[in-house]
Amino acid sequence: MRYGGDNRSRLLFVTLIVTSLFLITLDLRGVSLVTGLRHSTQGVFGPVQRAASDAFSPVGNFFSDIAHLGRTRAQLKNLQEQNSQLRTALVQRKDIETQIKQLKSVLNLAGTGGYKIVSAKVISQGTSASFSQSITIDVGANAHVTRDMTVICGDGLVGVVKEVYSSTALVMLESDPSFRVGVRIAGSQEIGILTGQGTDRAIMQLLDTQSTVKVGDVLLARGSEGGKPFVPGVPVGTVTSVPNSAGQVSQLAEVQFFTHLHSLGIVSVVLTPPINDPRDALVPPKPIPTPIPTVTIYATPPLGTATPGATPTATPTPTTKK
Amino acid sequence: MYTRRSINSVAIFLAVYLVQVMIFDQVHIPLGGFSIFLIFTLCWSALSTPEVGAIVGFFAGLLLDLAPASNGPLGQWALILSSIGFGIAFLRYGDDSLRSDPLSLVIFVAAAVVVAVTAYIGFNGLLGLEVGRTSQLIRTVIGNGLWTLAIAPFVLPVASRLHHAVFETREFQ
Incomplete structure (x- = not known):
């Protein structure tokens, strides 16, 4: 025999529907209470999801990988070919730049x-x-x-x-x-x-x-x-x-x-050949020496003392190295 | 009595929800995947009276609305699941021929899942939210139905035992 329901159950059903519609309206109007409720729930479930994601990430795409095995292989092959082409292009580019x-x-x-x-x-x-x-x-x-x-x-x-x-x-x-x-x-x-x-x-x-x-x-x-x-x-x-x-x-x-x-x-x-002898015009320029800073330390005795316990003072002196 | 049933029900649904969030939401399942929580909720509703079906659907829907991945307004899933929970319980409860036939119950739950997902998408469309391409939506709806047909035979005995333990009713065999 089918259960037909009574007025109480219908009233409950209508109450739940009205409550749902009320919640939807509140949320769409941006009531802060509803937004706060959602944020707090996400605050509770967020760490759980993160932990689960860390635990299941190695097997996360297992089903997808099985379903798309053929496609994945083709994609891998395609990417390998592209990688090879790019490497060749890179070498050619370097060669052209040198030329x-x-x-x-x-x-x-x-x-x-x-x-x-x-x-x-x-x-x-x-x-x-x-x-x-x-x-x-x-x-x-x-x-x-x-x-x-x-x-x-x-x-x-x-x-x-x-x-x-x-x-x-x-x-x-x-x-x-x-x-x-x-x-x-x-x-x-x-x-x-x-x-x-x-x-x-x-x-x-x-x-x-x-x-x-x-x-x-x-x-x-x-x-x-x-x-x-x-x-x-x-x-x-x-x-x-x-x-x-x-x-x-x-x-x-x-x-x-x-x-x-x-x-x-x-x-x-x-x-x-040139009309006039270029003489020494093509002599390559000498390399410019790079200055390397060196530090010279002077021993300056403290004022009023003539003891050997001097405090060294560092004074940078730029010099050049060829 | 009523309080104990409510507390037990809430604990069970929270546990199933955690299983959904921690395991099934982390695995990329083809054809749009499935929601073990949705299947469990509709199985539970199908085994309950219309009042319980509607209440269970409402609170389960609220939980889905509060889920981090939910993009609809709060109350959307509650509206859909309370309606479908009431409907599936109304159609199922007292129908002895259906209660004794697990295959029909599985088909019933799969149809309810399809209706729920379709209603959710339709609701989102009415609210002007982004719903994706039509082909993808059709694939998701059909995929959910097929996955439910495959998963529900395993979920239904568990739901039936728990339902019996909570409400002390006749266990589904």
């Missing part, structure tokens, strides 16, 4: 020296054919590059073009043992012959037996007839040591190249 820096540097050098150049990208380091120290660049006869042209970069001399193809060229580096270039010392204008040694250092032999060379001297390319194979004024290196051995006919010096031959990205081939 831009090198290009700016070599353009600056060429502009100061008055060289007409064509810039090229190094597409190969070394060859197993003829030269032990060489690079291949991506310009050739199509860019009016010919044999025995000087190749420079932002730091100075790189080498000389030895073979030219339609769209590429082979450059002998200045470090090659068979490489020789006439150089002069910036300032004193003493001249000599620099020979590659297969490393980042070379040996210079002064032509004048009465001339002297000292550590720190900057060497520039002396220049050849018609600017081939070397244009004048290109920085080559700096003297790092001067061996002093008796019995030598002429003075020798060990030279460190300005150019970092292992990290060449962008180089330029000098198509035409």
